[in-house]
Amino acid sequence: MRLFAEAGYSAVSMRQIAAAVGVQAGALYNYTPDKQSLLFDLMQAHMEELLDALPRRAGDPTADLETFVRFHIAHHHARPDAVFISYMELRSLEPANFARIEALRKRYEDHLEVILRDGVAAGVFHVEDAKVSAMAVIAMLTGVNTWFRQGGRLSLGDVQDIYWGMVKGAAARPS
Amino acid sequence: MRLFAEAGYSAVSMRQIAAAVGVQAGALYNYTPDKQSLLFDLMQAHMEELLDALPRRAGDPTADLETFVRFHIAHHHARPDAVFISYMELRSLEPANFARIEALRKRYEDHLEVILRDGVAAGVFHVEDAKVSAMAVIAMLTGVNTWFRQGGRLSLGDVQDIYWGMVKGAAARPS
DNA sequence: GGTTGATTTGAACGCTTGTTCAGTTAACCC
DNA sequence: GGGTTAACTGAACAAGCGTTCAAATCAACC
Numbered sequence: 001m002r003l004f005a006e007a008g009y010s011a012v013s014m015r016q017i018a019a020a021v022g023v024q025a026g027a028l029y030n031y032t033p034d035k036q037s038l039l040f041d042l043m044q045a046h047m048e049e050l051l052d053a054l055p056r057r058a059g060d061p062t063a064d065l066e067t068f069v070r071f072h073i074a075h076h077h078a079r080p081d082a083v084f085i086s087y088m089e090l091r092s093l094e095p096a097n098f099a100r101i102e103a104l105r106k107r108y109e110d111h112l113e114v115i116l117r118d119g120v121a122a123g124v125f126h127v128e129d130a131k132v133s134a135m136a137v138i139a140m141l142t143g144v145n146t147w148f149r150q151g152g153r154l155s156l157g158d159v160q161d162i163y164w165g166m167v168k169g170a171a172a173r174p175s
Numbered sequence: 176m177r178l179f180a181e182a183g184y185s186a187v188s189m190r191q192i193a194a195a196v197g198v199q200a201g202a203l204y205n206y207t208p209d210k211q212s213l214l215f216d217l218m219q220a221h222m223e224e225l226l227d228a229l230p231r232r233a234g235d236p237t238a239d240l241e242t243f244v245r246f247h248i249a250h251h252h253a254r255p256d257a258v259f260i261s262y263m264e265l266r267s268l269e270p271a272n273f274a275r276i277e278a279l280r281k282r283y284e285d286h287l288e289v290i291l292r293d294g295v296a297a298g299v300f301h302v303e304d305a306k307v308s309a310m311a312v313i314a315m316l317t318g319v320n321t322w323f324r325q326g327g328r329l330s331l332g333d334v335q336d337i338y339w340g341m342v343k344g345a346a347a348r349p350s
Numbered sequence: 351g352g353t354t355g356a357t358t359t360g361a362a363c364g365c366t367t368g369t370t371c372a373g374t375t376a377a378c379c380c
Numbered sequence: 381g382g383g384t385t386a387a388c389t390g391a392a393c394a395a396g397c398g399t400t401c402a403a404a405t406c407a408a409c410c
Contacts (some may be wrong), residue, residue, distance in 0.1 A: 008266060010186035014368060026370075027388050035368065088263055091183060128337045132329070135322050136315045136341055143314025154307070162303045166311055166345035174344060189398060201400075202358050210398065 001042050005081035009039050009092040039089060040097045046082040047104035050075065054111060061119030062168075068112055069167050070160045072141045077156060080145055087142070109134050119171065126173040137167055176217055180256035184214050184267040214264060215272045221257040222279035225250065229286055236294030237343075243287055244342050245335045247316045252331060255320055262317070284309050294346065301348040312342055 003012045003020060014035055018025040032038050055071055057064045076083045090098060113134040119125030127133040141163060148159055178187045178195060189210055193200040207213050230246050232239045251258045265273060288309040294300030302308040316338060323334055 006266065008183060008185055010183055011267070013366075015366085023387090024389055025368085026390075029369070030387065091181065092186070128340060129329070132334070132337050133341065135318060136338060139318025139321070140311050140315035143310060146314070147310050154304070159307070162307050163311060165303060165349070166308065169344040169347055169349060170341035172344055172349075174340070174347075188396075190396085198357090199359055200398085201360075204399070205357065 001081045001085065004039065004042070004089065005084045009085075009089045036094060036097070039085070039092060040101075042082065043086050043089070043093070043101050044104070046079065046086050047101060047108070051104065051107060054108070057111075057115060057118075061115055061122055061124055064115045065119065065125075065167065065171060066164055068115060069137075069141060069164045072138070073144050073160050073163060074156065076142060076145055077148065083142070083145055109138060112137060116171065124173075125171045127171055133171065137170070140166070176256045176260065179214065179217070179264065180259045184260075184264045211269060211272070214260075214267060215276075217257065218261050218264070218268070218276050219279070221254065221261050222276060222283070226279065226282060229283070232286075232290060232293075236290055236297055236299055239290045240294065240300075240342065240346060241339055243290060244312075244316060244339045247313070248319050248335050248338060249331065251317060251320055252323065258317070258320055284313060287312060291346065299348075300346045302346055308346065312345070315341070 003016060013025075014028055015025045017038070018028050032041070053071070053075055055067050058067075086101070090101065093101060109131075113130050116125060116127055116130040116133055120127060120130065144159060144163065148154070148156075150156065154162075178191060189203055190200045192213070193203050207216070228246070228250055230242050233242070261276070265276065268276060284306075288305050291300060291302055291305040291308055295302060295305065319334060319338065323329070323331075325331065329337075
C-alpha cells in the first residue's frame, strides 16, 4: 500500500514489493494470484472498511450532516495511503474490478445524498441538486488529505470545525 | 497528454506515444530530451495557461469570488486531460520539476486566498482561515471534472450556478 | 539535378517487467 | 525422528522498457 501510494501502481514492481516485506518475488505468488489482485484487494478492503465505519443516520439532518463531515475528515486522515490509492489508481483497475469499486463508492455518496435530501424535505437545507451537492461536499472534504498534516498550526479538530462551518453554510438556506 | 491521462505516466511507453503520433520511438528524441521532460512540459504549460487565463480581481470580493468560481469550473472543464495529469502525476516528477510546478500551483491558490481575505476585511465574508478555505473551495470546484459530462441533465452553466451558490454560502457570515 | 541539412527508421544496448516452477528449507504432527 | 506440508528461493522465460545511433529517407534550395 505504501509503495503504491508513493510511486503509483504501475511504477512499483513485484520485486520492490517483495523486498519491502523481506522475501523474493516468487514468494508473493503464494498470497496473490497476480499484481492486479493486490491493488484490487487493497481498494476493496478500504471501501468496505469505509462503509462499515460510516455512522448511522440518526434522523436530524443537521446533526447527521455534521457527523458525516467530521467522520469523513477523521477517517480519511487516518488512512492517507489507502485514500490516495483509492482515488488515484482507479484507472489501473481492470474493467470488472473498476465496476466493483465504483459500486462501493456510489453507496458512500448515496449516504450523503440521502442526508441532504432529508434536510431539504425537512426545510432545514437548501441545495439545488442533492446529488451534485454530495459530490461537491465529498470532494471538498477529501481535499483535506492533500495539505493537512498533524503537528502544524491547526489540530484535526480545528480542521473539522472549519470544514463543518463551510459545509453548513453551503447547505443552508440563503439568508 | 491523452495517453498519460488515460493510463498514467509510468504505464505509457515511448513506443506507445510514438505510435500515437505516427513515428518510431527514436524520432521522439528530436523533440524531447527524455520522457520526463514530456510530462514536465505538459504540466508547466497547463499551469502557466491557467495563471494567464485567471481573471484579474476587480475589487468587489463577492463579484471576484463569483468570477473565480465560474472561471475555475469552465477552464478546468475544457481541459480534462491536462487537469487530470496535473493533479495525478505530481509524484512522477523529479524533485526539481515537482518544486517548479508546486510554485505555480501556489500562485493560483494565493489568488483565491487574497479574494477571501479581502472579503473578510471588508466584512462581507466570514471564513475562519482564508488559506484553508481556499484549499477547500479549489478541491470542491476541481471535483466537478470527476463527474460532470456535457450533454447530461445539467448544463455547464447550471453547474456553475449550483457551485457558486454553495461557495457563496460557505463564505458567508453565518445567519 | 545535385547538394545540403533536417527527419526518420530500425536495430541494438543493457536492464527491468510479471510470472512460473523445480528444488531447497523450515516447521509441525504422530 | 520420520513424514508431511507449507513456504521460500533462485533461476529462467518471453516481453517490454528508455535511450542511442549509423544508415536511409525526405524536403528544400541554388
